[in-house]
Amino acid sequence: MIRPIATALARILIGFFLIRGGYALLGQWLQFGTTWSLTTLALCGSLAAETIFQLSRYEQTVVASRRGRILLALRWSALAGLLWMLSQPVWSRMVKKEIKQEVIIVIDDSASMHLTDDGQSNTRQEIAIQALEASGLSKQLEGKMRVRTLRAARKVLGNDEQAIEGWNQATDLAGALDTVLDQVPADQLGGVVLLSDGRHNRPGRVEDIARRFGILDAPIGVLAVGDDAPPRDAAILSIQSPDAVHLGDRIRIQARLKFDGYKGKKTSVRLYQGETLLEERPVSIPQDSHREEIRFRHTPDQQGITSYRLELAALPDERFSDNNRWAFETSVTDARTNVLILESHPRWEFRYLRNLFYGRDKSIHLQYVLMNPDRISGQEDQAVHASAARPFGQAQANRLPKDEQAWRSFDVIILGDLHPDSLNTDQWKILEQCVQQRGTMLITIAGPRWMPHAHQNPSLERLLPILYTPSQRSYFHTRQSEFQIHLASAGQSHPISAQSDSRLENASIWSQFPRLRWRHPLAGVKKGAEVLLMAGPSQTQAQTAPNSAKQLDKALEALKRKRAIESNNALLVTQTYGKGKVATLLTDRIWRLREGVGDQHHHRFWGQLIRWGAGPNLRSGTPEVRLGTDQLTYSGDDPIQIMVRLRDKQRNPIKDPGLKAHIWKLRKKVATVPLSYVEESHGLHQATAPALATPGSYHITLESEKLDPKLTGNRLSSVRTVIRVVGSTSPVELSETTLNRPLMEKVAELSGGQFTTPDDASTLPSLFLTGDESREELRETSLWDHWLLLTLLLIIFTTEWSLRRKLGLP
Numbered sequence: 001m002i003r004p005i006a007t008a009l010a011r012i013l014i015g016f017f018l019i020r021g022g023y024a025l026l027g028q029w030l031q032f033g034t035t036w037s038l039t040t041l042a043l044c045g046s047l048a049a050e051t052i053f054q055l056s057r058y059e060q061t062v063v064a065s066r067r068g069r070i071l072l073a074l075r076w077s078a079l080a081g082l083l084w085m086l087s088q089p090v091w092s093r094m095v096k097k098e099i100k101q102e103v104i105i106v107i108d109d110s111a112s113m114h115l116t117d118d119g120q121s122n123t124r125q126e127i128a129i130q131a132l133e134a135s136g137l138s139k140q141l142e143g144k145m146r147v148r149t150l151r152a153a154r155k156v157l158g159n160d161e162q163a164i165e166g167w168n169q170a171t172d173l174a175g176a177l178d179t180v181l182d183q184v185p186a187d188q189l190g191g192v193v194l195l196s197d198g199r200h201n202r203p204g205r206v207e208d209i210a211r212r213f214g215i216l217d218a219p220i221g222v223l224a225v226g227d228d229a230p231p232r233d234a235a236i237l238s239i240q241s242p243d244a245v246h247l248g249d250r251i252r253i254q255a256r257l258k259f260d261g262y263k264g265k266k267t268s269v270r271l272y273q274g275e276t277l278l279e280e281r282p283v284s285i286p287q288d289s290h291r292e293e294i295r296f297r298h299t300p301d302q303q304g305i306t307s308y309r310l311e312l313a314a315l316p317d318e319r320f321s322d323n324n325r326w327a328f329e330t331s332v333t334d335a336r337t338n339v340l341i342l343e344s345h346p347r348w349e350f351r352y353l354r355n356l357f358y359g360r361d362k363s364i365h366l367q368y369v370l371m372n373p374d375r376i377s378g379q380e381d382q383a384v385h386a387s388a389a390r391p392f393g394q395a396q397a398n399r400l401p402k403d404e405q406a407w408r409s410f411d412v413i414i415l416g417d418l419h420p421d422s423l424n425t426d427q428w429k430i431l432e433q434c435v436q437q438r439g440t441m442l443i444t445i446a447g448p449r450w451m452p453h454a455h456q457n458p459s460l461e462r463l464l465p466i467l468y469t470p471s472q473r474s475y476f477h478t479r480q481s482e483f484q485i486h487l488a489s490a491g492q493s494h495p496i497s498a499q500s501d502s503r504l505e506n507a508s509i510w511s512q513f514p515r516l517r518w519r520h521p522l523a524g525v526k527k528g529a530e531v532l533l534m535a536g537p538s539q540t541q542a543q544t545a546p547n548s549a550k551q552l553d554k555a556l557e558a559l560k561r562k563r564a565i566e567s568n569n570a571l572l573v574t575q576t577y578g579k580g581k582v583a584t585l586l587t588d589r590i591w592r593l594r595e596g597v598g599d600q601h602h603h604r605f606w607g608q609l610i611r612w613g614a615g616p617n618l619r620s621g622t623p624e625v626r627l628g629t630d631q632l633t634y635s636g637d638d639p640i641q642i643m644v645r646l647r648d649k650q651r652n653p654i655k656d657p658g659l660k661a662h663i664w665k666l667r668k669k670v671a672t673v674p675l676s677y678v679e680e681s682h683g684l685h686q687a688t689a690p691a692l693a694t695p696g697s698y699h700i701t702l703e704s705e706k707l708d709p710k711l712t713g714n715r716l717s718s719v720r721t722v723i724r725v726v727g728s729t730s731p732v733e734l735s736e737t738t739l740n741r742p743l744m745e746k747v748a749e750l751s752g753g754q755f756t757t758p759d760d761a762s763t764l765p766s767l768f769l770t771g772d773e774s775r776e777e778l779r780e781t782s783l784w785d786h787w788l789l790l791t792l793l794l795i796i797f798t799t800e801w802s803l804r805r806k807l808g809l810p
Contacts, residue, residue: 008050008054011049011050011053012046012047012050013046014046015045015046015049015050016042016043016045016046018046019041019042019045019046019083020038020039020042023038023041023042023087026089029091030089030090030091030092030783031089031090031092032087032088032089032090033088033089033090034086034087034088036086036087038087041083041086041087045079045083048079049076049079052072052075052076052079053072055075056068056071056072056075059071059809062807062808062809063807063809067803067807070803071800071803071804074796074799074800074803075800077796078793078796078797078800081789081792081793081796082793084783084784084789085784085785085789085793087784088782088784088785089782089783089784090780090781090782090783090784091780091781091783092778092779092780093778093779094776094777094778094779095776095777095779096776100145100146100188101145101146101188101189101190102145102146102147102148102184102188102189102190103137103141103145103146103147103148103190103191103192103193103768104147104148104149104150104180104183104184104189104191104192104193105132105137105147105148105149105150105192105193105195106149106150106152106176106177106180106192106193106194106195106196107125107128107129107149107150107151107152107195108125108152108153108171108173108176108194108195108196108197109125109151109152109153109168110152110153110154110168110169110170110171110199110733111153111168111169111733111734112124112171112197112199112226112733112734112737113125113128113195113196113197113225114168115737117226117227118227118229118231124197124225124226125195125225127225127758128195128196128223128225128758129195130758131223131225131758131759131761132193132195132223132761132764134761134762135761135762135763135764135765136762136765137193137764137765140765140769141765141768141769144769145190145768150176150179150180152171152172152173152175152176152179153167153168153169153170153171153172154166154167154168154169154170154171154172154202154635154637155167155172155175155637156175156176156179164636164637164693164727165636165693165695165727166635166636166695166726166727166728167636167637168733169727169728169731169733170201170202170635170728170730170732170733171196171199171200171201171202171733172200172201172202172204173194173196173198173200173206173747174200174202174203174204174205174206174208174209175202175204177192177194177206177209177210177213177220178204178209180192181209181212181213181216186216186218187777189213189216189218190218190768191213191218191219191220191221191751191753191767191768192213192218192219192220192221192751192753193220193221193223193764194220194221194222194223194744194747195223195225196222196223196224196225196744197224197225197226197737197738197739197740198224198226198739198740198741198743198744198747199226199733199736199737199740200740200743201732201733201735201736203501204501205501205502206743206747207502207743207746207747207750208502208503208504210746210747210748210750210751211504211750211751213750213751213752213753214750214751214752217752218751219748219751219752219753219754219767219768220747220748220751220753221748221753221754221756221764221767221768222744222745222747222748222753222754222755222756223756223757223758223761223764224739224741224744224755224756224757225739225757225758226737226738226739226740227737227738227739228738228739228741229738230260230261230289230736230737230738231260231261231319231737232260232261232262232317232318232319233258233260233261233318233319233320233323233737234257234258234259234260234262234267234312234314234315234318234324235257235258235312235320235323235324235731235734235735235736236255236256236257236310236312236323236324236325236326236731236735237256237257237258237291237732237735237736238255238256238730238732238735239253239254239255239256239310239326239328239730240253240254240255241253241254241308241328241330242330243329243330243331243631243632244330244331244332244333244617244619244632245300245330245331245332245333245362246332246333246334246335246336246362246363247300247302247303247332247333247334248299248362248392249299249362250297250298250299251297251298251299251300251308251330252295252296252297253271253295253296253297253298253308253310254293254294254295255269255293255294255295255296255310255326256291256292256293257269257283257291257292257293257294257312258290258291258735258736259285259289259290259291259292259315260288260289260290261288262285262288262290262315263285263286263287263288263290264285264286265285265315266282266283266284266285267282267283267285267312267313267315268280268281268282268283268312268313269281269283269294269310269311269312269313270310270311270313271296271298271308271309271310272308272309272310272311273298273306273307273308274307278296278298279296279298281294281296296310300330300332302332303332303333303334304331304332305329305330305331305332305632305722306329306330306331306332307327307328307329308327308328308329308330309325309326309327309328310325310326310327310328311324311325312324312325320734322731322734323731323732323734323735324731325731326730326731328633329632329633329724330632331619331632333617333619333620335617335618335619335621335626336362336363336364336365336392336617337363337364337365337411337412337610337614337617338365338367338388338409338410338411338412339357339364339365339366339367339410339411339412339413339414339610340367340368340369340386340388340401340410340412340413340414341353341354341357341366341367341368341369341414341416342368342369342371342400342413342414342415342416342418342422343368343369343370343371343416343417343418344370344371344372344416344417344418344419344422344447344449344450345370345371345372345417345449346370346373346374347416347417347447347588348588348589348591349416349445349588349589349590349591350368350370350416351591352591352594352599352602353414353606354366354368354395356599356602356603356606357395358395360599360603361603361607363607363617364610365388365392366395367386367387367388367390367395367397367410368386368395368396368397369386369397369398369399369400370398371418371419371422373398381398383398383399384396384397384398384399385397385399385400385401385402385406386399386400386401386406387401387402387406387409388406388409388410389406389409400423400427404430404433405650407427407430407431407434408434408438408440408650408651409651410434410440411440411441411614411682412440412441412442412443412610412613412614413431413434413440413441413442413443414443414444414445415442415443415444415445415451416445416447416451416588417445417446417447417448417449417450417451417588418450418451418455419449419450419454420450420454420455420456420457423457425457428457428459428460429459431459431463432459432462432463434580435463435577435578435579435580435581435582436577436578436579436580437578437579437652438579438580438650438651438652438653439578439579439580439652439653439681439682439683440580441580441581441582441583441610441613441614441682442463442577442580442581442582442583443582443583443584443585443609443613444464444582444583444584444585445585445588446519446520446584446585446586446587446588447520447588448474448475448476448478448518448520448588449474449476451520452464452466452468452520452584453468453469453470453471453473453475453520454470454471454472455470456470462577463577463582464526464582464584465525465526465529465530465573465574465575465582465583465584466522466523466524466525466526466529466570466573466584466586467522467523467524467525467526468520468521468522468523469521469523475518475520475521478518480517480518480519482515482516482517483515483516483517483519483535483536483569484511484513484515484516484535484536485510485511485513485516485533485534485535485571486507486510486511486533486534486535486536487506487507487510487532487533487534488531488532488533488534488566488570489531489562489563489566490530490531490532491531491532491533491534491572492506492507494530494532495608495611495612496532496572496574496583496605496608496609496612497510497532497533497572497605497608498608499601499604499605509601510533513592513593513595513601514592514595516535516587516589516592517589518587518588518589519535519571519586519587520586520587522568522570522586524567525567525570525573526575528575528576529573529574529575530573530574530575531566531567531570531572531573532572532573532574533570533571533572534565534566534569534570534571535569535570535571535587536565536569570586571585571586571587572584572585572586573586576680579653579680579682580613580682581612581613581680583609583613590602590605593605614682615645615681615682615683615684616628616643616684618643618644618645619721620719620720620721621719621721622718622719623647624646624647624648624649625644625645625646625702625716625719626644626645626719627642627643627644627700627702627719627720627721628642628643628721629641629642629643629700629721629723630643631723632723632724633723633724633725633726634691634692634723634724634725634726635691635725635726635727635728636691636692636693636694636695636725636727637691638691639688639689639690639691640663640688640689640690640691640692640723641686641687641688641689642661642673642675642686642687642688642689642700643684643685643686644659644661644675644684644685644686644702645682645683645684645685646659646683646685646707647682647683652683653681653682653683653684654683654707655677655683656675656677656685656704656707657677658704658705658707659674659675659685659702659703659704659707660672660673660674660675660702660703660704661673661675661687661689661700661701661702661703662700662701662702662703663689663692663698663699663700664698664699664700664701665692665694665696665697665698670692670698671689671690671692673687673688673689674687675687692725694725695725695726695727696724696725697722697723697724697725698722698723698724698725699720699721699722699723700720700721700722700723701717701719701720702716702717702719702720703716703717704716753767754767
C-alpha cells in the first residue's frame with residue numbers, strides 16, 4: 001500500500017520539476033503574462049498528469065493497450081495545451097524597422113521676416129530661402145527622406161487654408177514646432193529646418209518644445225537671419241493688465257517701452273479711457289539702447305467692459321510708425337467669490353490669508369471668525385454673524401453663520417486649527433451638505449492644537465481626503481527634520497500648483513522655497529484622493545518605456561512604491577466629495593512662500609486653489625446665471641472658450657444638457673455651440689467656439705430648451721457678454737526686430753541640432769544624413785490565444801471523446 005503511494009508521489013514530483021523546468025527554459029525566450037504563479041501551474045499540471053495516468057491504468061482492464069496509450073497521449077496533449085494557454089506565453093523581441101523619415105522645413109512668415117535690413121537688397125525671408133536652396137538640402141535628402149514645407153506666423157497655415165487679417169502680426173515658434181510634433185509620428189520625424197529671426201512673441205516656451213525634439217532624437221537645424229543692430233525706433237514692447245477686475249479695485253497697468261537711437265531725447269506716454277486722457281507721463285532717454293517700465297493705475301467707476309489705449313508720443317525718423325499705440329480692454333464686474341475663514345487663534349497663515357483676501361484681492365468677498373481673539377477685559381462685543389450678505393469690505397465677524405442658508409451662501413470655507421467644540425453636530429452636518437449638495441469648496445489647514453487629530457466628528461472624517469489617528473495630544477514640541485516642498489506626480493501638471501507655465505521651471509520654483517519644519521502626521525490617503533505637494537526629495541526621475549513583461553512588472557512595482565512614498569509624505573491632498581471639492585493642507589507654513597519675494601507665489605497658490613474649487617469668476621450675468629469667456633479680445637485665429645455657471649436660488653448647481661450659446665454680430669447669428677457640463681464642477685458648463693475671422697464686436701447669448709425658468713428666476717435670456725475680434729491684438733511683431741540669437745542657439749542646443757547663418761547653411765544636410773534609417777522597436781507576439789491552438793485543442797478533445805464512446809467508456 002505504501003509503495004504505490006510513494007511511487008505516485010515520486011511521479012508527481014518528477015512531473016512538477018519537468019513542467020517547472022520547462023517554464024524556466026522557455027522563460028529565456030518568452031514572457032508569461034499569467035497572474036497565476038508558474039509554480040502553482042506546475043504543481044496543478046503534475047497532479048492532473050498523475051490523475052490522467054491513474055485513470056488510464058484503471059481503463060487497461062477494458063481497453064487494449066495500444067488504444068489505451070492513444071487515449072493517454074490525447075489527454076496529456078490536452079493538458080499540455082491547457083497549461084500553455086493558462087501560462088499565457090508572449091514572444092517579445094526587438095526588431096529593426098526600416099523607416100522613411102520626414103524633415104519639415106518651417107518658414108517664419110511673420111511681418112519681421114519681410115523686413116529688409118540696412119545694407120541688404122532682399123528681405124530676411126528671401127535671404128533665408130536662397131541660402132537653404134544653395135545648401136542643396138532637398139537634393140541631398142531626395143530618395144532618403146521626405147521633405148515638406150510649412151509656413152508659420154501667428155499659427156501654421158494648412159495646405160488649403162487662407163491667411164486672415166493680422167495673421168503675420170505675431171510669431172509663434174512654439175506653436176509651429178508643436179504642430180510638427182502633432183502632424184508627424186515620432187518614429188518618422190527626422191528633424192526640422194527652422195528659418196526665422198527668432199522673434200517669438202506668443203504664449204508658450206520654445207525651449208520646452210525644443211527639448212521634446214531632443215528627446216525624440218529629431219534635431220532642429222536653425223537657419224537664423226536678421227540684423228543684430230536695432231533700427232532707430234521707439235515702441236511699446238508689452239503691456240501687462242488684468243482682463244477683469246472687480247468694482248472698486250484699481251487697474252494696474254505696466255508698460256515696457258524701448259528706445260533705440262534717441263539718446264538725450266524726451267517724449268511722453270499717455271493713457272486714454274476711450275477718448276478721455278487719464279494720465280500723461282514724461283520719459284527721458286539717457287542712452288542709445290534704452291528700456292523702461294512705466295506703471296499706471298486707474299479705478300473704474302462703473303461695471304462693464306472698459307476700453308483703454310496707451311500711446312507713445314512719436315519721435316523723429318522712427319523706422320516703424322505703427323508700434324506706438326496699444327489698445328486693450330478690461331472687464332469690470334461685481335461678481336465675487338464668497339470665502340469664509342474660521343480659525344481658533346491668529347496664526348501666521350491666518351494673518352496672511354486675511355490680509356491677502358481683505359486687502360489685495362478684490363475678487364474675494366471675505367468673512368472671517370476668530371474663535372479666540374484678543375479681548376479687552378470688561379468689554380462686550382456686539383454679536384456679528386458671518387454672512388455673504390454683508391457689504392463688501394465688512395469682513396470681521398464674531399459669530400458663525402446664523403443658519404443653513406447663511407452657510408450655503410459661501411463658495412469656499414476654510415477651517416483652521418479649530419477646537420472640536422467650535423462647531424456642533426448640526427453645523428458639521430450643514431457643512432457636509434454644503435460640500436456634497438451645494439458644491440462648496442472646503443479647505444482645512446492642519447494645526448498643532450486640534451486639526452484634525454482632536455476631531456472625531458463623522459462628517460469631518462468623511463469630508464477629509466486623508467486618514468488620521470484621533471488623539472488629544474498637541475504637536476507643538478514634536479521634533480521633526482527639515483523638509484523641502486516638492487511636487488508630487490499629480491501636482492506636476494495640476495492648476496493649483498502651477499507657479500509657471502513651464503513644467504521644468506515650475507518644479508524648480510517649488511524646490512527653491514524655504515525648508516519647513518512642521519507638518520501634521522497622517523495615517524494614509526483615501527482612495528481616489530490626489531497628492532499634489534509632498535515633503536522630502538522629489539520623486540521625478542527619467543523614465544524609460546518597458547520593453548518586456550518583466551520590465552512592465554518592475555515599472556508597476558516602482559509606481560506603487562512611489563505612490564506610497566507620496567502618501568506618507570503628503571502636504572496637500574485633494575478630492576471630490578459629491579458636487580464639491582475638498583483640499584487638506586498638512587502644514588500651516590505655506591505663508592513662507594512669501595519669503596524674499598513678497599506675496600507673488602503665496603497669492604498665486606491661494607488664488608489658484610480657490611479658482612480650482614469654486615470655479616472661475618465669470619464677468620456677466622445674475623447670481624443664478626453667470627456667463628464669461630477666457631479672453632475679452634481675440635485674433636481671427638483664436639478659438640473662443642465660453643463658460644456658463646448655472647445655480648438655483650438656493651445656490652445648488654444645475655446641470656443642463658440642452659444649454660446653447662449663440663454668437664451674434666450686430667443682429668446676425670454667426671455661430672451656435674452646445675455647452676457641455678463639466679463633471680465634478682460647481683454648475684459649470686463650457687464649450688469652445690470656432691475662431692471668428694471677421695474683425696468687429698460680437699455678443700454672446702444663452703438658450704435652453706430643457707431648463708425650468710423658475711430655477712434661475714427667468715433670467716437666462718437676459719444674460720449676455722461682449723467680445724471683440726481684431727486683426728492683431730497688439731503691435732508686438734515690429735516692436736523688437738533684431739535677431740534673437742540666444743533663443744535660436746538654445747533651440748539648436750536643446751534639440752541636438754545646429755545653429756547656422758546664411759553663410760554656413762551648407763552644413764545643414766549633414767545634420768540629417770546620419771546613415772541610420774532604421775529604428776529598433778519592441779514587437780510582441782501572443783502564443784496562447786491563436787485560433788490554430790484553439791482548433792488543435794478542439795480536435796484533441798473531440799478525438800478523445802469519440803474514442804471513449806467507441807470503446808464504451810464513460
